[in-house]
């Protein structure tokens with residue numbers, strides 16, 4: 294059996310398969326559209342197009358309470374008419390990397406892939422060392438997907454990767470923010486300090502909180518501002534893609550796209566607007 298290049302549909306191949314909520318399909322559809330446009334659109338402009346998945350998981354997931362299987366970020370980026378020239382996959386869970394590497398070997402045997410089992414925040418320098426060195430005759434463009442369960446991506450990790458030309462798609466987990474704001478404001482909790490790469494955020498937040506400001510909106514604005522210090526434009530704030538739960542319409546997360554090129558936003562806007570429909574782009578509810 295093989296995968297259809299025009300869909301995210303997958304099947305049970307007997308290897309490890311995690312479950313995901315049905316809403317994750319919207320994320321995968323957008324990734325599918327974006328990867329198609331980016332990898333084909335850039336193939337004649339860059340000698341090396343590199344895909345990095347910092348939280349790569351296993352490549353196939355089962356949709357909870359269904360019999361359906363879908364490709365997830367790491368394999369969506371491979372199942373393309375014009376695959377990337379190199380893949381770098383990282384996951385803290387050995388089961389995920391083992392299943393993913395076997396799938397790549399079986400279904401995409403000529404792939405130039407590197408696998409790292411470990412915490413991407415700790416292993417980022419090793420990830421960076423795997424990237425080809427850009428030169429005049431070797432133009433390198435990297436697309437990096439950052440898809441954690443929570444706000445567990447350190448800004449320092451983004452900073453390390455930013456030495457080269459990298460477009461990022463970052464999942465901003467609002468479930469984590471909403472549930473844990475009371476923990477994160479404590480001075481001995483460093484989750485948001487690490488996420489923003491800034492320890493001074495509490496003063497700004499506590500002032501806004503008095504006016505009933507939305508914590509998620511505050512974090513999104515702060516994050517975009519932090520990315521601006523790395524040279525990314527403010528555009529990310531106007532092109533967030535919201536994902537809600539399919540049943541209760543809970544606001545789960547935003548996908549935020551960061552590129553230093555207009556072409557990058559052109560692809561991203563086509564992917565997010567031409568892909569699955571969402572009810573609202575705002576922070577209400």
Ligand SMILES: C[S@@+](CC[C@H](N)C(=O)[O-])C[C@H]1O[C@@H](n2cnc3c(N)ncnc32)[C@H](O)[C@@H]1O
Pocket residue numbers: 313347348349350351354365366367383384385386389411412413414440441442445
């Ligand atoms: C939300 S899932 C990833 C989803 C995947 N991108 C997809 O398309 O389904 C998060 C993954 O990150 C892994 N993970 C959690 N913390 C990590 C860390 N610090 N570094 C690398 N991987 C991590 C988990 O094992 C899990 O497979």
